[in-house]
Amino acid sequence: MHRVPPDRKHLKRRGRRSIRTAAAAILLFAITLCFPVVGSRAHSGLRLEVTACDTGDVLLRMEVTAGAEFSVWFLHSYDRAPFEEHYRVLGREHIRLTHMTFKGSLNGQGFVLGTYRSLPDGSAELADIDQELERVTFRLGSPDMADHTLSIGGRRLRLLDYAEAGTLLCIRVR
Structure with a gap:
């Protein structure tokens, strides 16, 4: 051929x-x-920001969607037992504190929010809190006294890696 x-x-x-x-x-x-x-997961335009409240400096920023859950874990100052506050992103400047879980007995005082429940593993929770907030504010504790950690999307972020102990932190949705 x-x-x-x-x-x-x-x-x-x-x-x-x-x-x-x-x-x-x-x-x-x-x-x-x-x-x-x-149909794919598009950007929502929402960002979770951890800032130094006094200066407004952004220490940590990540994209989130409405409905995303995050928590702040720390050792409670009274009995140094693990304590975790659980939140849900509602929208810009809107966060909902949903519940708290903890190991310690705290200080025996009554709770203002939620329903107290003992859990089988010896820990407890305050459920059904559902309190809306514009921001979460707390003073960052030292590694030996609090060791605050932000958990979101399967990640655990030690906040002392972003700011010094004693810094007043604000967590907001922008």
Whole structure:
């Protein structure tokens, strides 16, 4: 069988077509990165920010969606037992404290919020708190006294890695 070599015009057209196809593929890839497909998890425009309350300096920032849950874990100052406050992102400047879990007996005083429940492992919780807040505010404790940790999206972030002990911290949704 005898093959006829392609003429130069045909080769040029095929070369231009390949360049156009490659350019279109690159453009499509870039558009996919910038504009997520409908139905995929699009950016909500919400950010959880940990700031130094006194200066407003942003120490930590991450994108969140409405409904995202996070918690602040620490050793309670009274009995140095683990204590965790659980929150849910509602929207810009809106956070809901949902419940608290803890190991210690605290100081025996009554609780103003929630329903106290003993848990089988010896810990307890204050459930059904559902208090709306604009921000969560607390003084960052030292590693030996509190060791505050932010848990969100499967990550645990030790807040002393972002600020010094004694700093007044604010957690907000912007």
